[in-house]
Amino acid sequence: MELxxxxxxxxxxxxxxxxxxxxxxxxxxxxxxxxxxxxxLIAGMNAIGERFGRHEVFLPDVLMAAKAMVKGMxxxxxxxxxxxxxxxxxxxxxxxxxxxHDIGKNLVGxxxxxxxxxxxxxxxxxxPEKFIDAAVNENAEIIGMSALLTTTMSVMKxxxxxxKQKNLQGKIKIVVGGAPVTxxxxxxIGADGYAFDAANSVAxxxxxxxxx
Amino acid sequence: MRPRFELLTEQLKKQIVSEACQVLAEIGMEINNPxxxxxxxxxxxxxxxxxxxxxxxxxxxxxxxxxxxxxxxLYDVLxxxxxxxxxxxVHFTPGSAALNILDHKTNHIRKxxxxxxxxxxxxxxxxxxxxxxxxxFIPSDVHENISDSYRLFLxxxxxxxxxxxxxxxxxxxxxxxxxxxxxxxxxxxxxxKPLTIFSCCPTSPLKxxxxxxxxxxxxxxxxxxxxxISMPLSGFMAPVTLVGTVIQHTAExxxxxxxxxxxxxxxxxxxxxxxxxxxxxxxxxxxGAIETMMVDCAYNEIGKHLGLPTQAYISLSxxxxxxxxxxxxxxxxxxxxxxSGINSISGPGMLDFESCQSLEKLVLDNExxxxxxxxxxxxxxxxxxxxxxxxxxxxxxGHLLISNHSRRYxxxxxxxPSSVICRSNNARFIEEGSLTLGxxxxxxxxxxxxxxxxxxxxxxxxxxxCRLMExxxxxxxxxxxxxxx
Numbered sequence: 001m002e003l004x005x006x007x008x009x010x011x012x013x014x015x016x017x018x019x020x021x022x023x024x025x026x027x028x029x030x031x032x033x034x035x036x037x038x039x040x041l042i043a044g045m046n047a048i049g050e051r052f053g054r055h056e057v058f059l060p061d062v063l064m065a066a067k068a069m070v071k072g073m074x075x076x077x078x079x080x081x082x083x084x085x086x087x088x089x090x091x092x093x094x095x096x097x098x099x100x101h102d103i104g105k106n107l108v109g110x111x112x113x114x115x116x117x118x119x120x121x122x123x124x125x126x127x128p129e130k131f132i133d134a135a136v137n138e139n140a141e142i143i144g145m146s147a148l149l150t151t152t153m154s155v156m157k158x159x160x161x162x163x164k165q166k167n168l169q170g171k172i173k174i175v176v177g178g179a180p181v182t183x184x185x186x187x188x189i190g191a192d193g194y195a196f197d198a199a200n201s202v203a204x205x206x207x208x209x210x211x212x
Numbered sequence: 213m214r215p216r217f218e219l220l221t222e223q224l225k226k227q228i229v230s231e232a233c234q235v236l237a238e239i240g241m242e243i244n245n246p247x248x249x250x251x252x253x254x255x256x257x258x259x260x261x262x263x264x265x266x267x268x269x270x271x272x273x274x275x276x277x278x279x280x281x282x283x284x285x286l287y288d289v290l291x292x293x294x295x296x297x298x299x300x301x302v303h304f305t306p307g308s309a310a311l312n313i314l315d316h317k318t319n320h321i322r323k324x325x326x327x328x329x330x331x332x333x334x335x336x337x338x339x340x341x342x343x344x345x346x347x348x349f350i351p352s353d354v355h356e357n358i359s360d361s362y363r364l365f366l367x368x369x370x371x372x373x374x375x376x377x378x379x380x381x382x383x384x385x386x387x388x389x390x391x392x393x394x395x396x397x398x399x400x401x402x403x404x405k406p407l408t409i410f411s412c413c414p415t416s417p418l419k420x421x422x423x424x425x426x427x428x429x430x431x432x433x434x435x436x437x438x439x440x441i442s443m444p445l446s447g448f449m450a451p452v453t454l455v456g457t458v459i460q461h462t463a464e465x466x467x468x469x470x471x472x473x474x475x476x477x478x479x480x481x482x483x484x485x486x487x488x489x490x491x492x493x494x495x496x497x498x499x500g501a502i503e504t505m506m507v508d509c510a511y512n513e514i515g516k517h518l519g520l521p522t523q524a525y526i527s528l529s530x531x532x533x534x535x536x537x538x539x540x541x542x543x544x545x546x547x548x549x550x551x552s553g554i555n556s557i558s559g560p561g562m563l564d565f566e567s568c569q570s571l572e573k574l575v576l577d578n579e580x581x582x583x584x585x586x587x588x589x590x591x592x593x594x595x596x597x598x599x600x601x602x603x604x605x606x607x608x609x610g611h612l613l614i615s616n617h618s619r620r621y622x623x624x625x626x627x628x629p630s631s632v633i634c635r636s637n638n639a640r641f642i643e644e645g646s647l648t649l650g651x652x653x654x655x656x657x658x659x660x661x662x663x664x665x666x667x668x669x670x671x672x673x674x675x676x677x678c679r680l681m682e683x684x685x686x687x688x689x690x691x692x693x694x695x696x697x
Contacts, residue, residue: 103611
């Protein structure tokens with residue numbers, strides 16, 4: 001089997017060690033880093049993502065693959081930076097101010113990293129200012145916000161308003177999610193995307209970044 | 213611990229059996245078959261020739277119970293064992309012998325055709341939690357005299373699972389037996405590895421008809437397992453009390469056990485039934501009534517008390533559509549039946565008082581059956597003690613989604629139904645088309661039919677089955693069988 005296919009397969013099986021070894025071997029064989037990333041790691045994540053959508057594999061399998069992806073990225077990342085390969089995108093995530101429920105947000109972080117995005121996790125109860133400042137300072141294209149409570153979801157609107165005040169609509173896209181959040185609510189507050197679960201957040205971010 | 217559901221005390225079970233024996237001894241059974249009457253007479257039963265009543269002594273009953281096996285095994289068309297009907301083992305089989313099917317396209321109940329039956333057999337072959345097929349409905353496009361054998365013929369061609377079936381005439385037994393001998397290779401091989409169960413129904417109250425009692429003798433001759441389907445109707449053709457109904461069921465069923473065991477001691481028999489209460493408002497026999505299910509579970513306890521494998525028509529519905537009533541009645545029945553350890557549970561797919569099968573309901577019921585298998589596994593510790601390490605890991609990692617413990621036990625601790633059961637959040641539900649249960653079930657039917665793999669029954673055996681069926685059809689003037697697609 002071709003090495004990059006092997007990496008993709010190992011990644012789908014969530015085998016961190018094999019993915020790490022395979023990536024190192026591919027680097028040693030002088031396969032271009034961008035090709036290793038696209039045809040090995042991301043190809044594997046895309047494949048398992050599709051199988052997840054068809055209920056052939058479950059969330060833990062995707063998370064294992066995502067973990068393996070992160071392991072494969074270790075030797076690859078410096079080379080991608082050296083070659084000036086742009087990352088898929090950078091996403092700043094956090095739960096909104098006053099909301100300490102971060103299980104969903106953490107899942108989103110793992111899934112986005114697994115899909116090849118750079119993730120800056122601001123943690124829990126993040127203020128609107130902190131979301132915007134972090135996105136600007138980190139040069140992130142996307143802000144991802146999550147809320148579990150109807151009482152805290154209104155904070156999301158403050159972030160979209162702050163973005164408007166600072167005239168950053170063209171630069172930073174906003175994705176929202178969480179149990180009480182709906183597509184209608186997202187549209188109403190001027191967010192750019194709504195994700196109904198962690199796997200869907202990957203699809204949503206990809207679409208906003210033009211990768212879909 | 214295997215969870216169990218029980219309704220009768222030991223003392224009540226003994227009393228019910230004792231009352232039933234008294235009924236058999238003092239009132240007896242009317243038996244409209246001379247062969248059965250002479251068999252009983254040969255073994256010392258008192259016979260009243262005029263009223264055709266046979267009186268069963270306690271001695272006769274006890275002798276029969278001693279020779280009846282406590283386990284019945286079934287094997288698929290390839291000879292692999294699929295069933296062990298004994299103890300608290302549970303197996304599901306589609307409800308049998310409906311006159312109609314629910315057409316998904318029109319949502320109307322209609323007469324089924326050969327094409328419907330072939331689709332049914334192809335579908336059941338892929339339903340993981342339903343271990344047997346049954347001759348579930350009666351194709352209306354063949355001569356009525358072959359409508360019983362024709363179902364078995366189609367079942368044996370398209371699905372490898374063993375078959376719960378039965379005859380409508382004495383004559384049909386021969387060809388239905390010949391099919392089975394053809395599949396196994398010899399009558400001896402069939403006796404060693406039973407392929408079918410024949411349902412044989414006494415007529416309530418306390419009667420055996422000519423055909424069904426003759427079936428008992430014929431099945432015993434070839435070692436074909438029989439399930440007795442006694443059908444007392446509580447409040448109409450049986451006492452209104454549930455205990456009274458169970459006494460009648462016990463008497464009728466025990467009489468069947470005696471006939472089979474006298475015909476061939478040790479022949480496989482199953483303590484089955486399809487009792488119901490009689491709904492005096494609608495003049496119907498609701499299978500979804502809780503009392504019907506209670507009688508089923510109670511006679512199952514009597515069967516176990518007597519050391520026999522059990523069967524019941526339970527986990528079916530009286531609804532005319534795949535609606536909430538259908539789900540409710542089927543799931544209550546399946547739950548009680550599984551917890552009671554009814555060995556062969558006949559019900560999946562059935563609507564409208566055992567008269568209508570539905571492919572869409574079959575795939576839904578398959579999920580119910582899957583859940584039941586999980587339920588009866590119960591709750592057992594699996595590397596749960598000591599637990600402190602696991603909780604430390606949880607707090608440390610923030611979740612246990614990919615911990616070794618979760619990965620080891622996820623798929624055995626949790627049952628994962630197919631997408632027939634909606635477990636997505638509302639946003640995803642809308643995104644995926646807001647499909648109703650009927651639409652999801654139909655999609656699953658279509659998907660499974662597209663994945664059907666032909667039966668591995670050898671081609672020469674299939675050819676022989678066709679020859680036997682064609683010969684049988686010609687006997688009744690039908691020179692060509694319908695196109696099977």
